[in-house]
Amino acid sequence: MHAIAVSEYGATPALMNLPRPEPGPGEILVKMIAAGLNPIDWKIADGMFKDSTDAPFPLILGRDGAGVVDDVGEGVTRLRHGEQVYGCFDQVDRGLGSFAEYALARDDGPVARMPEGMLYTQAAAVPTASMTALAMVEAAEIDAGHTVLVVGATGGVGQGLVQLAAREGAKVIATARDDMAGTMRRLGADETVDHTEDDLNRQVLGVHTDGIDAVLDVVSDTGATEGIAQMLRPGGVYVSTTWSVNPDAMEARGLRGINLETEPSAEMLERLSDLIDAGELRVSIEREVPLADAPEALADSRAGGARGKTVIRI
Ligand SMILES: NC(=O)c1ccc[n+]([C@@H]2O[C@H](COP(=O)([O-])OP(=O)(O)OC[C@H]3O[C@@H](n4cnc5c(N)ncnc54)[C@H](OP(=O)(O)O)[C@@H]3O)[C@@H](O)[C@H]2O)c1
Secondary structure, X not given: OEEEEEOOXXXXXXXXXXXXXXXXXXXXXXXXXXXXXXXXHHHXXXXXXXXXXXXXXXXXXXXXXXXXXEEEOOOOOOOOOOOEEEEEOOXXXXXXXXXXXXXXXXXXXXXXXXXXXXXXXXXXXXXXXXXXXHHHHHHHOOOOOOEEEEEOOOOHHHHHHHHHHHHOOOEEEEEOOHHHHHHHHHHOOOEEEXXXXXXXXXXXXXXXXXXXXXXXXXXXXXXXXXXXXXXXXXXXXXXXXXXXXXXXXXXXXXXXXXXXXXXXXXXXXXXXXXXXXXXXXXXXXXXXXXHHHHHHHHHHXXXXXXXXXXXXXX
C-alpha cells in the first residue's frame, strides 16, 4: 500500500510502498479515504517520541483520518465491516499512522462512526483539533460572562476554541492577522487582536482594563505565557497545549494553570459528532491535497500560518 513515512527520525517524509497491516484481536482495519494533518505529525517525524517510544522504521505518519472498516479482528463487537468511521490511527510503537491506504485502530480505541451525511474529508479534519478544543474549554470551565482570550485562534484547535467558548456564552477575544479577523467574528469572536501588530497585553488591556478571566493558548512558549498571564484577574485560568504553564507559580498568584494533553476517545468523538450535527461546531478546511503531496503539506504546517485544516485525500 502507499503511505507517507520517514526512514528515520529527522528524515524528510516520503511516499513509500509498504505492507498492508493485518488486524489482530480487538482491532479493525480501515481503508482510509482521507487523513487530517496536525502539527503533531511533523513533530513525531522530527523525533518527539524518540526517548519514550521505540518506533520501527519506516514509520508511517498521520494521526487523524476517516474511512471504511475493511476487516475486523477476532473479538471486535462495536464496529462492523463497511461502516464509515473517523478518529485517531497513530501507533508510533508499531510504525503505523493515517497517511496510508490502510490503517489499524482498536475497537475500543478513539474511533467512532462518522456523523450522518458528513464527507470523509470533513470528518478527517475533526478529531485531534476539535477534541483538544473541547477538552480545553471544559478544563477551563468557561462560562457565560467570562472574558476569554484565545491565542492561536486561526488554526485548527483555535477555530474550535473560539466556537466552543462562544457557545458557553463567553466574550471571546481571538488573536488573528488582519485577513482572518472577519472569519474569527463569524465563528463567534466578539473582538480580535492582531498578534503581529502590537503587544497583546497592550491591545487587550486597552479595552479590558480590569483584566480577563481565561486564556486558552495553543502557541506560546513559557516566556510569552508568563507575560500573557499578567492579564488574568484573581481566580483566572490559563490552559496551554504547549506545556508552557507553570501551575505552581500560577497557584501562588491565585490562578489556575493547566498544561493540557488531549486524551482521544470514542466518547469524545461521539460528543463532537453531536455538536457538528447540531450545527454548533464547524471545521473549516483550508486545503486538500493528494497523498503524494503530503510531505509538502507537512512542511507548510511546520512553517506556520494555518488558516484552518489541511486534509489529505487518499
Ligand atoms: N497537548 C495536546 O494534546 C495538543 C493537542 C493538539 C494540538 N497541540 C498543539 O497545539 C498547537 C496548535 O495546534 P493547531 O492544530 O491549532 O496548529 P495550526 O493549525 O498550525 O495553527 C496554529 C495557529 O497559531 C497561529 N499563531 C502562530 N503564532 C502565533 C502567535 N504568536 N500568536 C497568535 N497566534 C499565533 C497561526 O497563525 P499565524 O501564523 O498567522 O500567526 C496558526 O493559525 C500545536 O503546537 C500542536 O502540536 C497540542
